[in-house]
Amino acid sequence: MHTDAGVFGRSHELSARSHEQVMFCEDDKTGLKAIIAIHSTTLGPALGGTRFYPYATESAALEDVLRLSWGMTYKAAAAGVDLGGGKAVIIGDPAVAKTEALLAAYARFVETLGGRYITAGDVGTNTDDLDVIGRHTDYVMGRSVAAGGSGDSARLTALGVFHSMRAGAESVWGTASLAGRTVGIEGVGKVGRELTALLLADGAEVCVTDVNEAAMQRVSQEHPSVRLLSTVATAPVDVYAPCALGGTLTDASAEAIEAKLICGAANNQLANPLVEQALMERGITWVPDFVANAGGLIQVAGELRKAAATEVEADVAGIFERCRDIITVARAEGIGTGAAANRFAERRLDAIPRSL
Known part of the structure; x- marks a missing residue:
């Protein structure tokens, strides 16, 4: 990406499907600086989480929200839900800058969009935050059960990644089980912790890493068999599961990865599109992130349509067949799994005339 391309230029660099709307939100009283990006409302209102993160620059924040919102369009289309793609970022360290007043100010900006954008949780936001936001706008999903929501989406996000990993394992080793396989999880926040438990229950050996030492120690206390490593991306593992921030699959790491399968919860895992080709040439199967991590989106989509919990969980389990x-x-046509997933999503998008 070219950091001097401007908003319109960056949108077109991402895809021929340009963003519909980008909204810059600032509130001097609370210190709020946020960006809401609506990529597409072709299939329905744009839904995507709010990321609260201390970006080094406003340009980096814009880059992230454009990429994430574009990815949400494809995630929703591939997941088969009637939702569009959007995302929001709040610039700042949530441990320092997050206040109820700031979240309320942010919610009022969401409200002005009149339902074109529906927010949810993401890195740096949780159900408590969504409960606060929900007191100032109706356009929020993923609130606590006590507040009328479906609760934290980490469990179903992890479940979707687990089923995706099973589909990947079937294609690589001929069996849809991780038993006896070593899985390296990069990032053991909410989703990574849930995924660790699922993999251990399936008989996998798990090693983890995280920039947050406390997060690693928490997982170690919960699951003493888990090994703590300084890195898992290039460790001798069967499966590499990136579950932190995106961009870890680079030209360099693609040449150093020992895993035969890559499947994780992180968004935008490829640093650039050419990385997928490099992985293919080395015989490494990559499960596209926007397919694997759709469990949380399916959960909030179910909340939106008031579906039963059992129905939503069955929909998340359906990610296995989609990945398969x-x-x-991809293998039949000699193309990357990312290209195959894009085609799947674009068929749904192209079936409906674009309109605002």
């Missing part, structure tokens, strides 16, 4: 189909098409 994508991998099968």
Whole structure:
């Protein structure tokens, strides 16, 4: 990406499907600086979480929200839900800058969009924050059960990644089980912790890493068999599961990764599109992130339509078949799994005339 391309230029660099709307939100009283990006409302209102993160620059924040909102369009389309793609970022360290007043100010900006954008949780925001936001706008999903929501989406996000990993394992080793396989999880926040438990229950050996030492120690206390490493991306593991921030699959790491399968919860895992080709040439199967991590989106989509919890969980389990189909098409046509997943999503998007 070119950091001097401007808002319109960056949107077009990402995809021929440009963003519909980008909203810059500032509130001097609370110190709020946020960006809301609506990529597409073709399939329905744009839904995507609010990321609260101490970006080094406003340009970096803009880059992230454009990429994330674009990814949400494809995630929703591939997941089969009737939602569009959007995302928001709040610039700042949530441990220092987050206040109820700031979240309320942010919620009022969301409200002005009249439902074109529906927010949810993401890095740096949790159900408590969404409960606060929900007191100032109706356009929020993922609130606590006590506040009428479906609760934290980490469990179902992890469940979707687990089923995706099973589909990947089937394609690589011939069995949809991780038993006896070593999985390296990068990032053991809410989703990574849930994924650790699922993998251990399936018989996998798990090693983890995280920039947050406390997060690693918490997982170690919960699961003493888990090994703590300084890095898992290039460790001798069968499966590399990036579950922190994106961009870890670079030209350099693609040449150093020992895993035969890559499947994780992080968004925008490829630093650039050419990385997927490098992985293919080395015989490494990559499960596209926007397919693997759709469990949380499916959960909030279910909340929006008031679906039963059992129905939502069954929909998340359906990610297995979707990943299996994508991998099968990719191999049959000699294309990357990312390209195969994009085709799947674009068929849904192209079936509906674009309109604002």
